[in-house]
Amino acid sequence: MSFGPYRPALHQRIRSGGVGDTSSRRQGRKKDEDDGLRVFFFCTLWLFLSQIISSITLSDLLPAKNGEEPTIQFLLELVDILTNYVKKTFDRSTKVLDFHHPHQLLEGMEGFNLELSDQPESLEQILVDCRDTLKYGVRTGHPRFFNQLSTGLDIIGLAGEWLTSTANTNMFTYEIAPVFVLMEQLTLKKMREMIGWPNGEGDGLFSPGGAISNMYSVMIARYKYFPEVKTKGMSAAPRLVLFTSEHSHYSIKKAGAALGFGTENVILLSTDERGRVIPADLEAKIIDAKQKGCVPLFVNATGGSTVYGAFDPINEIADICEKYNLWLHVDRGAEDLGLRGEEQNIHVIEFLPLQCSAILVRDKGILAGCNSMCAGYLFQPDKQYDVTYDTGDKAIQCGRHVDIFKFWLMWKAKGTIGFEQHIDKCLDLSQYLYNKIKNREGYEMVFNGEPQHTNVCFWYLPQSLRGMPDGDERREKLHRVAPKIKAMMMESGTTMVGYQPQGNKVNFFRMVISNPAATQSDIDFLIDEIERLGHDL
Amino acid sequence: MSFGPYRPALHQRIRSGGVGDTSSRRQGRKKDEDDGLRVFFFCTLWLFLSQIISSITLSDLLPAKNGEEPTIQFLLELVDILTNYVKKTFDRSTKVLDFHHPHQLLEGMEGFNLELSDQPESLEQILVDCRDTLKYGVRTGHPRFFNQLSTGLDIIGLAGEWLTSTANTNMFTYEIAPVFVLMEQLTLKKMREMIGWPNGEGDGLFSPGGAISNMYSVMIARYKYFPEVKTKGMSAAPRLVLFTSEHSHYSIKKAGAALGFGTENVILLSTDERGRVIPADLEAKIIDAKQKGCVPLFVNATGGSTVYGAFDPINEIADICEKYNLWLHVDRGAEDLGLRGEEQNIHVIEFLPLQCSAILVRDKGILAGCNSMCAGYLFQPDKQYDVTYDTGDKAIQCGRHVDIFKFWLMWKAKGTIGFEQHIDKCLDLSQYLYNKIKNREGYEMVFNGEPQHTNVCFWYLPQSLRGMPDGDERREKLHRVAPKIKAMMMESGTTMVGYQPQGNKVNFFRMVISNPAATQSDIDFLIDEIERLGHDL
Structure with missing residues (x-):
């Protein structure tokens, strides 16, 4: 096989956070009697994959003769990367994103090179590319991702999408x-x-x-x-x-x-x-x-x-x-x-x-x-x-x-009542946020009254703006607050929420809750974070 | 957990063609020294999954507390279904499709019920639904699928799509x-x-x-x-x-x-x-x-x-x-x-x-x-x-x-030269088909000359039409030949190819070759099949 230029790095990178990383999985166990079998299984899988993957090349994959095993091994290795990503996405100790400017990513990050070339890369490198693509992306399924548009990662929906692309029709x-x-x-x-x-x-x-x-x-x-x-x-x-x-x-x-x-x-x-x-x-x-x-x-x-x-x-x-x-x-x-x-x-x-x-x-x-x-x-x-x-x-x-399958499968798995429960939960969280900030110091609601939907629109006023009389100066300063806080949020990678002006109203935060992973503690976190980052602006 | 109505059937169905089905995988082995480890691995995986899956419910999956393991187990079980599907898709002994009329599928096939309801189904049933969705679909990646539009299942492209839906942005x-x-x-x-x-x-x-x-x-x-x-x-x-x-x-x-x-x-x-x-x-x-x-x-x-x-x-x-x-x-x-x-x-x-x-x-x-x-x-x-x-x-x-990632990943994995080789191979196969049928008894080309592209357009004349003078009767009869053969192809599930009229030309077959899995033997098969089904029309 031809080895890609990053081979030595690969094994290290696949291992960190790879299937061998059983510590956090262990916390998830519900039945003690399964423990031995599980650990045994994951160790076996990891040993197996790390031995095999370095010996597969593109030309071994289907439709190659006898391509079944290399193909399945390659896909399982990828699935290992993906399931680790999923697992970490729901872990609140993981960052929502690892922000870089366009020029930084274009220059190449520790061997992650976006440029295309005439010659093929090794499959090992392809897997590293997959891992890096996820690493420098944004975790839209993270419980603290409240940005537009898609938020939340539904596991059944994800399964539906994997099947859809496999059927490829x-x-x-x-x-x-x-x-x-x-x-x-x-x-x-x-x-x-x-x-x-x-x-x-x-x-x-x-x-x-x-x-x-x-x-x-x-x-x-x-x-x-x-x-x-x-x-x-x-x-x-x-x-x-x-x-x-x-x-x-x-x-x-x-x-x-x-x-x-x-x-x-x-x-x-x-x-x-x-x-x-x-x-x-x-x-x-x-x-x-x-x-x-x-x-x-x-x-x-x-x-x-x-x-x-x-x-x-x-x-x-x-x-x-x-x-x-x-x-x-x-x-x-x-x-x-x-x-x-x-x-x-x-x-x-x-x-x-x-x-x-x-x-x-x-x-x-x-x-x-x-x-x-x-x-x-x-x-x-x-x-x-x-x-x-x-x-x-x-x-x-x-x-x-085929956009229908994931929706159909989610409907099957949740029933109509499952969708209703999801919507009720999002509405409850919006209400929780509204109640939390409507009379809180440093907050102004963009419009009065309970949220009609899952949207909550509000300004955060740094200490320096509180008590300042309304007028152009206050408006101009307030207009710059949300973008600044948002930029700091992204750079610290802790959470994300949208902002915009609307009509004659200067930039305000718009919270839209549809992420099934979000809880009241995540709402609390967002508010704490806005205050931490914005208090002294 | 709540058991779906098809639980007894599930284990049987998951097992048939499941990861335990190592016989055809065995043929794929390239290195003898890996054999023991592989069999051991697959048996372990199968034992593990079949024990676990019946104990997971939707509410165990992420974002549930300790949802990491059940989520990964569910996804691995799905991946087992998908990789088996992929493996069989490339196997020429598998049918391209198992044709049913709309009313048959709507009435429900052996427990495959398309209707949605208020109540959720069990995860076991969801996996059966996934398997059945694939079972009654069309294998567009099959080496003998020549129908429009997408043909072929590229493994790197598939990996790209799985990652895309996991990133969900x-x-x-x-x-x-x-x-x-x-x-x-x-x-x-x-x-x-x-x-x-x-x-x-x-x-x-x-x-x-x-x-x-x-x-x-x-x-x-x-x-x-x-x-x-x-x-x-x-x-x-x-x-x-x-x-x-x-x-x-x-x-x-x-x-x-x-x-x-x-x-x-x-x-x-x-x-x-x-x-x-x-x-x-x-x-x-x-x-x-x-x-x-x-x-x-x-x-x-x-x-x-x-x-x-x-x-x-x-x-x-x-x-x-x-x-x-x-x-x-x-x-x-x-x-x-x-x-x-x-x-x-x-x-x-x-x-x-x-x-x-x-x-x-x-x-x-x-x-x-x-x-x-x-x-x-x-x-x-x-x-x-x-x-x-x-x-x-x-x-x-x-x-x-995100449509770009699969394309970018395929370009990385194949290089520009890999795309060129793919195109050359398709053009060669078109040429092969053209050479095979241009002077063959019972065939007429829709236009003269070598194919400019991967399209080869031709009529097949059953015995009864050969030698019949040109005229309305011949045209009307010839117009009905391709639809009849196509219908029989679909019902026997052996291959699929498109047909249509164009301008004043009656229905003809249009072969477009873009499937990377197709070989000369598949072209031969298509021609044999057209003759087998159409000879006596």
């Missing part, structure tokens, strides 16, 4: 993804039932993220009212306008730009102090748009807005949409799945492993009507099975990653 | 994906260098599939010439037209519909007998469009078309684009990466695990210009690091899956 036809296509159909139906659509009737699709689901919703609305745009383009329609909250996700504007509406035709709706759309403002802006000769097409309402976690008043908005014959889309997270919904379509951002988002539509044929191109090479009508299960032509993608 | 900011963001930057630069752009200058992004990359290309072209469309919509531009081959991928038309151009403004270009765009036809259609008052905007040229594998004459098309000031996009697979390219942007569909596609652009700021919305909650300008590495605002997605 494509959602476009039943032909090559029979089980996954059916899982998608059944899961979408179940979701439609839960939001209260009669018999779960309707249609839907999983898409690569909430932004794309929102884009679908605008496309569908346009197709519903102006189907000729599909063939003739936007010039076949009058000037169409879309409405969305000034607090809504930026993907609605992005969709407006991409789909040919133009961002100026995405009208932002005013909100109340809590970030909820004011229905009267929607109606006024609809009337105004009509007076200007525009045609109001679509309203996006948000069920749990990005920053404030606000719930727009869906029923009142739905009434206005009905009155003016507008399409109503609801952009919301899965957290409130099942709580309500008489609206026309919905997308769901999950607390699952990335990526997982679904667009649900009441009108059964509209996704296909809007997007199908009937490509002969893929969607042959003369197959031996029921080709209505070839759902790929509904999508704007051709190849479509 | 998002490409939108350097903040939470420092290593992956840099890997993407470096890989895109390397790709630009290889296609010959000076110093690898330019920009790019990985997207969820080639169709989305093609959509990006149309958006970028529009932004380049009519940037005001971003804010004002398509009404700010004249009637724009796009040009693409009648043989091009359907995603160009789909993008035309989605982005507000309209499919009627996607002008299809005529091709020669080999499926290559005729440059004179492009020029004539540009002139015609201008005469009709339209503004020609964009030409899509294809480097390896979907069905024929045709290479459009890029240089001549580029000359015409320059003459009329049109944007030139080249839609092509990675197979010819590095062989040529003076064109403006390119997307790449890989032979890697799904999903992996990149859009490359010469103009450095244009992706950001076209798509950025500067969402304050995500792309804060006041971070402590160089925020030009926060690339998320260039994308139409918000959350963006």
Whole structure:
């Protein structure tokens, strides 16, 4: 075999924190009678792997003749790295990240070289690369990672993803993804039932993220009212306008730009102090748009807005949409799945492993009507099975990653009640944080009142700003506080939480709790850390 | 713990084909001195796992206190299922698929129930579900799977995907994906260098599939010439037209519909007998469009078309684009990466695990210009690091899956030369197939001449059609041959290959070779199988 340049380092690095590191595993034992067998097993595994791996090369792996064993050995070695990473991610004594600037990582860290070359590396080096990739990354599953977007590492979801990549197929036809296509159909139906659509009737699709689901919703609305745009383009329609909250996700504007509406035709709706759309403002802006000769097409309402976690008043908005014959889309997270919904379509951002988002539509044929191109090479009508299960032509993608399996598997393993419990726990933690800081010295809430969702938005005031009169100087100073604390958090690697300005409000912290590993002690830790780092700013 | 309804079946099913099944592994041994240790290891692992797994419940897994061991045990049990699947996938005595109709799978197969419920299932049942999901799926990595789209299971790519899902992060900011963001930057630069752009200058992004990359290309072209469309919509531009081959991928038309151009403004270009765009036809259609008052905007040229594998004459098309000031996009697979390219942007569909596609652009700021919305909650300008590495605002997605790592890891493990060897091998196999059937009784080639790419398109004529004079009857009968053979293939589970009509040509087989596991013997097998199943039709 050819040895990579870092061979001597490898064994040392694989061993530190490798499967031989049984000390912390020992604490996890629940049944004493298993002890001997376990230690024996791990020692055997470690001895076995460390002996074998240095003798395998790429050309030994499948599809090579007799490649089964080397392949399994290589994958087991990788799994050892991954399971160690998982184990440490949940250990609060592990750092959330080991921060380095881009130029530092680009220059190369102790043999971790990102550059690609003509010649192959050894498999030993590949395993070191895997370990280093994780080492210099961010542990989004850490109990103290509260940053956007994905937080938490669900073990069942992870198992689902490992299987998905092993199956490595494509959602476009039943032909090559029979089980996954059916899982998608059944899961979408179940979701439609839960939001209260009669018999779960309707249609839907999983898409690569909430932004794309929102884009679908605008496309569908346009197709519903102006189907000729599909063939003739936007010039076949009058000037169409879309409405969305000034607090809504930026993907609605992005969709407006991409789909040919133009961002100026995405009208932002005013909100109340809590970030909820004011229905009267929607109606006024609809009337105004009509007076200007525009045609109001679509309203996006948000069920749990990005920053404030606000719930727009869906029923009142739905009434206005009905009155003016507008399409109503609801952009919301899965957290409130099942709580309500008489609206026309919905997308769901999950607390699952990335990526997982679904667009649900009441009108059964509209996704296909809007997007199908009937490509002969893929969607042959003369197959031996029921080709209505070839759902790929509904999508704007051709190849479509299997996003459903992890979600289906998590639903199987937890049941609907498990999802509910998870959401309740996150809401409880948000309430705990809110109660902890609402009257605490040095804190100001961005808006008053209990959190509607898992978002808690607040300013932390260093000692030097407390009692300073409101005004430009205080605003400017306060604006710089959250970025400074965040930078120090990242450099110390202890925790991560998002911040941003919003409208005329200067930078504030936004806590969003969806990590199943987080507990009250982690909330306490975050607050202590903000105070430790920010007190003397 | 709570036992699922299938507990008795589990142990039996886990054991059959489980880690205890060492017989076929034994054949794989290369070093006799390792034998004793290996058998010992696998027996230990099996004994260990089968004892442990029935005592773990969901609530034992991380983030539970002392959840490390149960979590690792659960994941190892899953990995055992996955590695067995991998091993069997490469074994030619395994079926490519075990075909069932949708209604059969929906009714439930021997305890494999797709329905979701309120109550959780046991972890034992979850593992059975995982096994069954694979059992009733299609082995796209099988050496005899030649169907579209993804074929082959690359072990390094698989390892990359397992790590990606374990890291579970998002490409939108350097903040939470420092290593992956840099890997993407470096890989895109390397790709630009290889296609010959000076110093690898330019920009790019990985997207969820080639169709989305093609959509990006149309958006970028529009932004380049009519940037005001971003804010004002398509009404700010004249009637724009796009040009693409009648043989091009359907995603160009789909993008035309989605982005507000309209499919009627996607002008299809005529091709020669080999499926290559005729440059004179492009020029004539540009002139015609201008005469009709339209503004020609964009030409899509294809480097390896979907069905024929045709290479459009890029240089001549580029000359015409320059003459009329049109944007030139080249839609092509990675197979010819590095062989040529003076064109403006390119997307790449890989032979890697799904999903992996990149859009490359010469103009450095244009992706950001076209798509950025500067969402304050995500792309804060006041971070402590160089925020030009926060690339998320260039994308139409918000959350963006990490698609780069598997590609980067495969490139590391194989080197550029490894990719080249893979491509050469696929081309050789296509040539082998072509030579085998071009003069063989019962075969007709869809077009004459050596394959330009890995595509080989052909009709198989059953005995009853040979010698029948050309005409409607023969055409109708021939049209039904490929679907019939394909259906029988799927039902016998022996192999899979795509078919379709194209233009006025009735259904033919289209062989595309990208599976690294395929050999000449698999090509022979496919041909034998077509003849076995189709001879007497």
